[in-house]
Amino acid sequence: MKAIVYERVGGSDVLRLVERMEPEPGPGQVRVRIAVSGVNPTDWKARRGALGSSLPPTGLVPNQDGAGTVDAVGEGVDPARVGQRVWIWEAAWQRADGTAQEAVVLPARQAVPLPLDASFDLGASLGIPAMTAHRALTVHPDGPSVLGPSALAGRTVLVAGGAGAVGHAAIELARWAGANVVSTVSSPQKAALASAAGAHHVINYRTPDAAEAIRKTAPDGVDIVVEVDPIVNAELNQQVIAPNGVVTIYADTSGSQLTVPLRPHMFANTRLQFVLVYTMPDAAKRQAVGDVNAAVAAGALRAGEDAGLPVHRFPLTETAAAHDAVEGGAVGKVLIDIHHDEQPEPPTSQ
Numbered sequence: 559m560k561a562i563v564y565e566r567v568g569g570s571d572v573l574r575l576v577e578r579m580e581p582e583p584g585p586g587q588v589r590v591r592i593a594v595s596g597v598n599p600t601d602w603k604a605r606r607g608a609l610g611s612s613l614p615p616t617g618l619v620p621n622q623d624g625a626g627t628v629d630a631v632g633e634g635v636d637p638a639r640v641g642q643r644v645w646i647w648e649a650a651w652q653r654a655d656g657t658a659q660e661a662v663v664l665p666a667r668q669a670v671p672l673p674l675d676a677s678f679d680l681g682a683s684l685g686i687p688a689m690t691a692h693r694a695l696t697v698h699p700d701g702p703s704v705l706g707p708s709a710l711a712g713r714t715v716l717v718a719g720g721a722g723a724v725g726h727a728a729i730e731l732a733r734w735a736g737a738n739v740v741s742t743v744s745s746p747q748k749a750a751l752a753s754a755a756g757a758h759h760v761i762n763y764r765t766p767d768a769a770e771a772i773r774k775t776a777p778d779g780v781d782i783v784v785e786v787d788p789i790v791n792a793e794l795n796q797q798v799i800a801p802n803g804v805v806t807i808y809a810d811t812s813g814s815q816l817t818v819p820l821r822p823h824m825f826a827n828t829r830l831q832f833v834l835v836y837t838m839p840d841a842a843k844r845q846a847v848g849d850v851n852a853a854v855a856a857g858a859l860r861a862g863e864d865a866g867l868p869v870h871r872f873p874l875t876e877t878a879a880a881h882d883a884v885e886g887g888a889v890g891k892v893l894i895d896i897h898h899d900e901q902p903e904p905p906t907s908q
């Protein structure tokens with residue numbers, strides 16, 4: 559079978575197409591024939607060495623997310639899973655085997671049955687973005703720890719960067735959970751995407767009156783900020799956060815050191831909460847997987863331009879270009895087609 563590997567960290571030119579033996583699933587594992595591999599910033603960052611530079615001699619296959627069909631199961635896994643359409647999370651976290659290959663073997667729980675109407679494109683867009691967004695919305699000390707209709711009723715959620723992959727998922731999940739959803743963006747094009755995702759209010763964070771505009775949509779302040787750029791938005795967040803609100807920080811977009819004004823945050827009892835999807839508690843991962851699947855089944859998580867998440871496609875042989883597109887700031891979702899054409903899609907797809 560074909561696989562993309564890298565044996566040393568570096569630019570996208572370290573990615574090579576190789577032929578490998580098809581792996582057999584061991585106890586508790588499934589083998590998934592990959593239809594679509596999803597690319598996230600973490601994939602090029604890991605390839606550049608962000609998670610360490612020592613690699614196994616056989617190299618690493620990149621990409622955490624993907625979707626496909628179970629075609630073999632190991633001992634202890636229900637054989638009825640063969641033929642099941644699934645989405646994959648954390649394929650390459652502390653493992654050498656990501657989704658940029660024709661088939662991947664991984665623990666059965668990391669291959670989640672795709673709800674009936676969900677496309678492989680959507681499945682390959684879920685893992686990192688949707689699980690991160692779920693955590694950002696559920697880590698609030700006053701709950702909810704479970705997302706579903708009405709779980710965030712009466713709360714205002716501010717999603718910074720609503721045209722980003724995580725931002726998109728956060729808007730959709732917060733909207734599904736009944737929150738008043740405000741999103742910031744940097745351009746009219748991105749505003750259209752955030753609106754298509756379901757944001758009630760979209761505001762350009764580069765305008766001088768952004769805080770005032772957000773306050774108008776949430777007179778009592780913002781309960782949860784889902785933050786992609788904590789440094790640039792530090793002042794804005796301080797101006798709009800509600801008493802006992804939480805700023806959930808999942809990225810270091812503009813640098814590695816954050817300075818915040820202490821007194822205003824102390825007076826507001828603000829919580830600054832950091833999130834890394836890989837290391838969040840196992841119970842939170844289980845909850846995220848379950849709630850994300852419920853949101854997919856309800857049609858609340860979607861992919862495609864109409865849903866505010868334009869898709870950019872590459873063949874497996876152009877995985878390097880797909881990584882470069884994400885590193886270059888492609889707007890929307892970058893996907894790699896592997897067995898997309900051969901595999902059954904649902905009758906209606908998002």
Ligand SMILES: NC(=O)c1ccc[n+]([C@@H]2O[C@H](COP(=O)([O-])OP(=O)(O)OC[C@H]3O[C@@H](n4cnc5c(N)ncnc54)[C@H](OP(=O)(O)O)[C@@H]3O)[C@@H](O)[C@H]2O)c1
Nearest residue numbers: 599690718719721722723724744787790808809833834835
């Ligand atoms: N901690 C975790 O577990 C975790 C999980 C997933 C992703 N991440 C990290 O999160 C970051 C985003 O990932 P992604 O996949 O969502 O990337 P993406 O699709 O490229 O989206 C990033 C978005 O952030 C926006 N943005 C940048 N600066 C902003 C600002 N000051 N205010 C508001 N929006 C701003 C960008 O648009 P404009 O520049 O036009 O504003 C863009 O729409 C990456 O650094 C990634 O590595 C972390």
